[in-house]
Amino acid sequence: MDSNLKELHESDFNLWVEQTKEAIQNRDFKNIDWDNLLDEIDDMGKSEKRALDSYMQRLIEHVLKLKYWHAEIERCGNGWMREVTNFRNRIKRILKKNPSLNNYLKTEYSDIYQDAIATMSFDFDIPEDNFVEVEQIMESNYFG
Numbered sequence: 359m360d361s362n363l364k365e366l367h368e369s370d371f372n373l374w375v376e377q378t379k380e381a382i383q384n385r386d387f388k389n390i391d392w393d394n395l396l397d398e399i400d401d402m403g404k405s406e407k408r409a410l411d412s413y414m415q416r417l418i419e420h421v422l423k424l425k426y427w428h429a430e431i432e433r434c435g436n437g438w439m440r441e442v443t444n445f446r447n448r449i450k451r452i453l454k455k456n457p458s459l460n461n462y463l464k465t466e467y468s469d470i471y472q473d474a475i476a477t478m479s480f481d482f483d484i485p486e487d488n489f490v491e492v493e494q495i496m497e498s499n500y501f502g
Contacts, residue, residue: 367394410452410459411470417445418474421495425502427482439501446496467492 363381366374374391381390420441424431453460475484494500 363389363391364394367391406452406456406459407462410449410463411466413445413448413452414463414467414470415474415477417442417449417495418471418490419478420445421490421500421502422474422478422484422488423482423502426484426488429482442501443498446498449496464492 363374363377366377374394378390378395381387420438423438424435424442427434449463453463471489475488478484490500490502
């Protein structure tokens, strides 16, 4: 492999992508920066998981607001409902494009939920028996 391609990964990522794509299209496998290519493929999967985690935590936070932040519900409730719908739609799009992430979400959901509780407990009281299952929170008509 040409060491310039490896250096290019650090100096001009976009050009590295274009040249890597061209090498793959031409079946020029001996001139591919395999180490960086494998790292980039791994990062793509991690990126989808990070996005899913983030959208799910935000969804849970907004459902908790709707359910327990009584002092702000009149002023902010409609906005929170819009955000719940938005985050739910984002999650559904990620899962539609990556159905294998359904298992990941089921595995991580409890931890994500606890992170949301930890974040929102600064703003309002959340009772101990607050847990909402992932299937329920993803229902389009569930707002808390």
